Amino acid sequence: AQSVTQLDSHVSVSEGTPVLLRCNYSSSYSPSLFWYVQHPNKGLQLLLKYTSAATLVKGINGFEAEFKKSETSFHLTKPSAHMSDAAEYFCVVSDTGTASKLTFGTGTRLQVTL
Amino acid sequence: DTGVSQDPRHKITKRGQNVTFRCDPISEHNRLYWYRQTLGQGPEFLTYFQNEAQLEKSRLLSDRFSAERPKGSFSTLEIQRTEQGDSAMYLCASSLGSVSVLTFGAGSRLTVL
Numbered sequence: 001a002q003s004v005t006q007l008d009s010h011v012s013v014s015e016g017t018p019v020l021l022r023c024n025y026s027s028s029y030s031p032s033l034f035w036y037v038q039h040p041n042k043g044l045q046l047l048l049k050y051t052s053a054a055t056l057v058k059g060i061n062g063f064e065a066e067f068k069k070s071e072t073s074f075h076l077t078k079p080s081a082h083m084s085d086a087a088e089y090f091c092v093v094s095d096t097g098t099a100s101k102l103t104f105g106t107g108t109r110l111q112v113t114l
Numbered sequence: 115d116t117g118v119s120q121d122p123r124h125k126i127t128k129r130g131q132n133v134t135f136r137c138d139p140i141s142e143h144n145r146l147y148w149y150r151q152t153l154g155q156g157p158e159f160l161t162y163f164q165n166e167a168q169l170e171k172s173r174l175l176s177d178r179f180s181a182e183r184p185k186g187s188f189s190t191l192e193i194q195r196t197e198q199g200d201s202a203m204y205l206c207a208s209s210l211g212s213v214s215v216l217t218f219g220a221g222s223r224l225t226v227l
Contacts, residue, residue, distance in 0.1 A: 034215075041220065044157070046217075104158070
C-alpha cells in the first residue's frame with residue numbers, strides 16, 4: 001500500500017526567507033510523486049511531479065523538490081517565500097501507471113508573515 | 115477551455131435528504147475522478163471513470179453513493195439519505211489517459227445539518 005506522511009501540519013515563515021515542507025513516502029512500486037497546492041476557494045493546483053526522471057524536480061512559482069530514495073523523502077523547497085505562497089500544500093503519491101488513484105498526505109498549511 | 119467545473123459550489127441540506135453534484139471535465143479528457151476531502155484531511159479517492167465506464171470504486175463509497183457518467187462527458191455524484199458524516203468537500207478531477215496529471219475543480223462543499 002502506498003502512503004505519504006507530511007511531517008508538519010503547519011509551517012510559518014517570514015516573507016523572503018526559505019521554505020521547507022517535508023514529506024516522506026511509502027510505496028511498493030516505483031512511485032510517482034507530486035506536490036499540489038490548494039488556495040481557499042480554488043481547485044488543487046499541481047506544483048510539480050516526479051516520475052523517475054531527474055531526482056531534482058522544478059515546478060511552478062519557484063518551487064522545487066528532490067526525490068531521495070534512500071531516505072524515502074520528497075521535500076518541497078523554495079528559496080524565498082512570497083505572501084502569495086500562503087496556502088495548503090499536499091504531498092501525493094501514485095503507483096506508477098495508476099495515476100487514477102492518488103494518495104494524499106494530510107497537508108501542510110504554509111503561513112507567510114511580513 | 116475553462117478547466118473542470120463543479121456545481122453547486124455549496125450545498126446545505128438536512129439529514130435524510132438526497133443531494134446531487136455535477137462535474138464538467140476538460141472536454142478532451144477521457145478520465146474523470148471523484149475525491150472527498152474532510153476538514154483537516156487530504157482528499158481521498160472515491161471513484162473514477164474512463165469514458166462512460168466506472169472502473170474503480172473505493173470502499174468509502176457506500177451504497178448511498180452513486181456516480182454516473184452517462185455519455186462520457188459530465189458526471190454526477192448522488193448521495194441518498196444524507197448523514198452528518200457526509201459533510202465534506204467533494205472534488206472532481208479529469209485527465210487524459212492513465213498517466214497524465216489530474217486537473218481538479220474547485221469542489222462542491224456539502225453541509226448536512
